[in-house]
Amino acid sequence: MDVARVARVVAGGRRFSFRSVVVVGDKKGKVGVGVGKGADVSDATAKAVADAKKNLITVNISEETIPHQIDGKFCGAKVFLKPARVGKGVVAGGVVRSVVDLAGIKNVTSKILGSANKLNNARATILALKKLKTQNKKAKITTKKSKPD
Template identity: 50%
Template sequence: KVVKGGRRFSFTALVVVGDGNGMVGVGYGKAKEVPAAISKGVEEAKKNFFRVPRVEDRTIPHRVQGEAAAGVVMLRPATPGTGVIAGGPVRAVLECAGIHDVLSKSLGSSNQINIVHATIQALRELEEPASVAARRGLPMDEVVPAPLLRDIQKAGA
């Protein structure tokens, strides 16, 4: 902002926090100093913490697409050893969430804030296979694809 005495600067910080074990949150802080903006972002991110459903503690249970403004992010589960195939903002969120094998594609806007919010929205839409089966009133083997069912049973055993 420009005032009579010169420019007044303001800084913003988009912060992603996670425990690397299925919990993640995002916050946006704005202040006159950089450290204050970061701390505000961290506080908001902690308030927005949520659990991400994972299979074998490494990938997501199913395909999902998240949208925020014009930012669109598609996430797909991947086989062990694939790694996180994602662009900068998406990769940061997925690594904080503790997801190690996933394929992603960012579509639409390249605005990092919208891409991060689209990724968070996609992760919020994920559902555990057991809850889908319970909602439909069907056994797990009728709802879940065979390879995923084997992974779930192997992880549970």
């Protein structure tokens, strides 16, 4: 998803390494984001894939979309996700599209506000998807029991 050359300053100058951000998913409700750092791109990517597999989450999907509107915030990044009707498709940009596609969500609209940092936007999307409730749980939360007179 993203590879960046990063540097640390030491007495003799700058030492360069690579940071890789990877999203993995099975398109059946599991998705994860991982970060890896290494001396070359392949090391960083391998570490990022291993990290993403450790951080897999399960996403509640109903009828190829999300059950309700949700938002996620991570650092300066804000991501809003809204369910969409069947046939609308994924209306999302950049990282959010990658995350929801790999999660198996086929109909959703989204908006990214704040940061353009790919890592922070990916983490904000994951936090939003973690907040999702199933339709039954949402119904139980929103309905109140009435006392008989």
